Amino acid sequence: MAVYRAFTVTGSRRFALVEREIRDPGPGEVRLRVEACGVCHSDTLAVEGRRADPSVPVVPGHEIVGIIEAVGPGVTAWTAGTRVGVGYLNGHCGQCESCRRGDFVNCTDQPWTGTTTDGGYAEIVYARASGLVRIPDGVNSLEVAPLLCAGLTVYRALLGIEARPGSLVAVQGIGGLGHLGIQYAKALGYRVAAIARGIGKAELAAELGADEYIDSTAADPGQALTRLGGAAAVIATASSGASMSPLVAGLGIRGRLVVVGAAPDPVEVRTPDLIFGTRSVTGALTGTAVENEDSLRLAHDRDIRSRNEIMPLSEAPKAYERMMSGDARFRVVLDAAA
Ligand SMILES: [Zn+2]
Numbered sequence: 414m415a416v417y418r419a420f421t422v423t424g425s426r427r428f429a430l431v432e433r434e435i436r437d438p439g440p441g442e443v444r445l446r447v448e449a450c451g452v453c454h455s456d457t458l459a460v461e462g463r464r465a466d467p468s469v470p471v472v473p474g475h476e477i478v479g480i481i482e483a484v485g486p487g488v489t490a491w492t493a494g495t496r497v498g499v500g501y502l503n504g505h506c507g508q509c510e511s512c513r514r515g516d517f518v519n520c521t522d523q524p525w526t527g528t529t530t531d532g533g534y535a536e537i538v539y540a541r542a543s544g545l546v547r548i549p550d551g552v553n554s555l556e557v558a559p560l561l562c563a564g565l566t567v568y569r570a571l572l573g574i575e576a577r578p579g580s581l582v583a584v585q586g587i588g589g590l591g592h593l594g595i596q597y598a599k600a601l602g603y604r605v606a607a608i609a610r611g612i613g614k615a616e617l618a619a620e621l622g623a624d625e626y627i628d629s630t631a632a633d634p635g636q637a638l639t640r641l642g643g644a645a646a647v648i649a650t651a652s653s654g655a656s657m658s659p660l661v662a663g664l665g666i667r668g669r670l671v672v673v674g675a676a677p678d679p680v681e682v683r684t685p686d687l688i689f690g691t692r693s694v695t696g697a698l699t700g701t702a703v704e705n706e707d708s709l710r711l712a713h714d715r716d717i718r719s720r721n722e723i724m725p726l727s728e729a730p731k732a733y734e735r736m737m738s739g740d741a742r743f744r745v746v747l748d749a750a751a
């Protein structure tokens with residue numbers, strides 16, 4: 414009997430290394446041999462037990478790159494041997510009202526990889542074919558894994574702002590999401606302002622392509638953006654609502670604050686800041702599988718790279734702790750072959 418190793422989690426942070434029998438993929442599903450899996454902050458939903466029934470073991474991880482080993486009944490567009498990615502959305506159903514309206518991200522019958530269905534802290538993963546993402550040739554699986562969630566998140570947020578090329582776009586926070594946000598914003602043709610605390614990250618921001626650097630501890634970052642002409646959009650990645658509040662006043666006419674960093678505290682907005690200038694505050698979740706392919710191709714063509722710390726799959730619980738520490742520069746990726 415062939416088996417594979419996986420890390421499950423139950424309750425809060427109770428990891429267990431288990432062996433499972435390898436089965437044939439079900440209808441509409443493929444079986445992947447995992448090569449790499451990024452460790453994302455959203456893994457907290459599974460690992461900290463913030464899901465429907467934390468007593469049921471689940472395998473976390475939703476930035477997966479692997480090779481298709483087997484395809485299930487009804488899968489015609491994918492073949493064994495193809496390298497693919499799986500992100501947070503595990504594949505839309507094609508039948509629900511959202512799907513019938515072409516809104517696949519909001520499919521109501523879509524598993525969430527590593528949260529409601531087993532994910533990539535494992536040697537084997539099963540995924541819906543409708544959620545698979547083609548990986549460009551010539552990219553390294555360990556390097557590209559974080560783009561499947563973190564990269565797609567900032568890419569999709571930037572697509573939604575509908576700002577003219579050359580407009581000022583700010584990226585708040587230079588962490589796992591922000592360091593990618595700066596690179597994507599630059600690749601999409603914007604003038605990029607990076608906002609972070611202190612001056613320690615100014616050099617890094619410039620290296621990543623930022624044209625301007627705003628130290629949010631030295632001056633009000635909203636006023637700093639206004640002095641630069643006002644931002645068409647701010648992509649807010651810091652996990653603090655309070656740190657996002659002053660940014661609304663730094664938006665230009667029809668500017669948007671796009672929240673992608675989940676924070677425990679609210680964003681506070683002064684109503685005149687919304688009304689005069691018709692500014693808005695909005696959120697962005699993730700994108701579809703085909704948008705993920707667009708994002709990977711752009712990243713490949715424009716040399717957008719996630720800076721990663723690689724750890725072996727056998728150290729998945731430690732890798733999760735490393736991600737949670739906030740000290741990782743900038744994403745943590747599990748190597749399933751190590
Ligand atoms: Zn659906």
Ligand SMILES: [Zn+2]
Pocket residue numbers: 453454455456475501562563
């Ligand atoms: Zn994620």
